[in-house]
Amino acid sequence: MxxxxxxxxxxxxxxxxxxxxxxxxxxxxxxxxxxxxxxxxxxxxxxxxxxxxxxxxxxxxxxxxxxxxxxxxxLPNIKAGHSIAIDDDPGPFEILEARLIIEGEAASLAAARISDEQLKELETAIKIMGDPETSEADKEKADQLFHCTIADATNNSALNATVKWLWELRNRSPISTTFHQKVRDLGVHPYVDEHIRIYKALKMRDPKRALLAMQSHISKAIDDDMEVLKVE
CATH class of the missing domain: 1.10.10.10 (Winged helix-like DNA-binding domain superfamily/Winged helix DNA-binding domain)
Structure with missing residues (x-):
């Protein structure tokens, strides 16, 4: 068959x-x-x-x-018989939607479990993102480090692996990398104040505040990306 x-x-x-x-x-x-x-x-x-x-x-x-x-x-001059193999990974908005659900809960869990050393790692990442002398590439790395440190702080290997996998998807597929380069070129960058809000909630060991701060951060990223990529 x-x-x-x-x-x-x-x-x-x-x-x-x-x-x-x-x-x-x-x-x-x-x-x-x-x-x-x-x-x-x-x-x-x-x-x-x-x-x-x-x-x-x-x-x-x-x-x-x-x-x-x-x-x-x-585009003009597309050759007859042109065939494409379009990227088969999840789309960038799909990844953001998954992060909204998963990273919010991860932040809530991390609030009760994060170590002082991990809080210092978050402070370092925030300083890098907020430094005007830092390259965009290094700010992107600091952004990822911030989120993956929170995932690690959950002390839940399944959650940790899931968050890191979502970030790997974000960085590896042509559609996702092109998408994020476009939004960066159009002026959307990691928001330091939002990361500070998440950090403060974690430092206060407040699960509800941490969840809401993370969800607000990723929701805003989705809204801003939608706005700058508007193609009416």
Whole structure:
């Protein structure tokens, strides 16, 4: 019996593959502007974050150009028979949504278990992120260190591994790295004051305050990323 392996459903990939087919079949012409993000979300019956992930995947593949604030345009001179292998990892908004759920609870658990040494590590990470002389690459590393230190402070190996895996996904896949470079270029950077708020809650050993501070931080990151990548 011949069967096909069951794969995890990636909504943004399904959208990207359909638009790729429309472009390659000539149903969407070179230079043509695609429908607005809102229209595409309605037509495909998916969320607007899934549409943005799909557009970034198509941009990486060399099929469209995203003009922030203007729209998405099909590139000229796409060769016939062009075929793409779009990144099969979770989309960046999927990763952020997972982090929102998991890292909030991790911060709550860490508040009761974090060591003085780990609190010092968080202080160091905050200083690096807040130093205007620090490179963007080092600030990114400090941001990751901050969040992974909190995961480590849970003393729960499953939670710790899950948080670190989400950060590995964030850093390894072409769609995710392109996404985060775009938002950095558009002015979204690690917010020091939000990290300080999380740190203070952990230092107070207050699980509820730590959970809310972490959730607020990641929710704001999602909102800001959505805003700067708006492509109506």
């Amino acid at each position: 011949k069967v096909e392996a069951i794969k995890v459903r990636r909504l943004y990939l399904e959208v990207a593959n359909q638009i790729e087919s429309l472009i390659m079949d000539g149903k969407v012409k070179p230079g043509e502007r695609l429908p607005s993000e809102r229209e595409l979300a309605t037509q495909f019956e998916v969320s607007r974050p899934s549409i943005r992930e799909a557009m970034i995947a198509l941009e990486i593949a060399g099929l469209v150009e995203i003009r922030t604030g203007s729209g998405i345009y099909v």
